Amino acid sequence: MSAIPSAATRANLPSPATIQQLHHYAYKARDAEETRHFYEDILGLPLYHIIQSDYVPSTGEYCPYTHFFFRLNDGSFIAFFDIGDDEKPLPSPNTPPWVNHIAFRVDTVADLEATKARLQAHGIEVLGITDHHIFKSIYFFDPNGIRLELSAQLAGEALMARESRTAHARLAEWTERKQQWRKERAAGKVTESLKPGTNDRPEFVPGS
Structure with a gap:
């Protein structure tokens, strides 16, 4: 766990910045084109930005990569790194495969049904529609073994406020x-x- 500063230190800390929304979530991809086909051609997320470099800006280490971003409707992104080794990311050995996932929101349950049919037509196995009471979801894996969820919200703001x-x-x-x-x-x-x-x-x- 992170350290807890003293009361005197906490009193002089700046307020946390307002986090507006997700900017991007990044994963390792086995193959950039395979991943592009899945996210752009099947799920409809446009390829929006690419960064290519031999060195990692945050650490300075040598690891050539192509970093590519797909844009969601709210302006946020899901992004991937193809580091040229043609290897999928390995699952965590101590974590069930259903735990780590990213969920995207769609407008309606009808959107879930339509997307499920589209995915299945491309030979992609889909679980659901699953009823979580406050939302309904479908689940599937991308070509890199990453579990994805599409969710349609059912509960309104009043119910979510009570839950909070x-x-x-x-x-x-x-x-x-x-x-x-x-x-x-x-x-x-x-x-x-x-x-x-x-x-x-x-x-x-x-x-x-």
């Missing part, structure tokens, strides 16, 4: 239970992963 009023308390309850679980695990009393104290989606329990 309980979010901190619910997370605090989870954190308290996790701290106790860590102590019990260190003492050898538990071996299983921690489970939430409540189940918001009982309909997904087998046999329910």
Whole structure:
């Protein structure tokens, strides 16, 4: 976890900048053209910008790359690096494949249905439509093994505002239970992963 500065230090810190929206999210791509075909020709996101260099600006290390961006309707981007090795990014060995993903928002459930049909026509396996109560989604993988989600919002601002009023308390309850679980695990009393104290989606329990 990050360090917690003293109260005196916190009092003199500038306010956090207002984060307006996602600028871009970047992934490794096996092949730039294969990735372009998927995002531009199938999903309809226009290729918008390319950066090519032999050196990484942030670290200075030598690693030739082509960095290419696809523009979303709100002006944000999903971007990729083709570093010329023709290798897909490797999945994390300690993380289930459904955990790490990026979700894009569409306007309606009808848009989900249309996109699902389009993806399937291109031979792409699609899961869903899945009902999350506040939104519905479909799931699929891009050519690089990256899990994508398209979501159509169902809940309005009033419901989301009510949800937000309980979010901190619910997370605090989870954190308290996790701290106790860590102590019990260190003492050898538990071996299983921690489970939430409540189940918001009982309909997904087998046999329910």
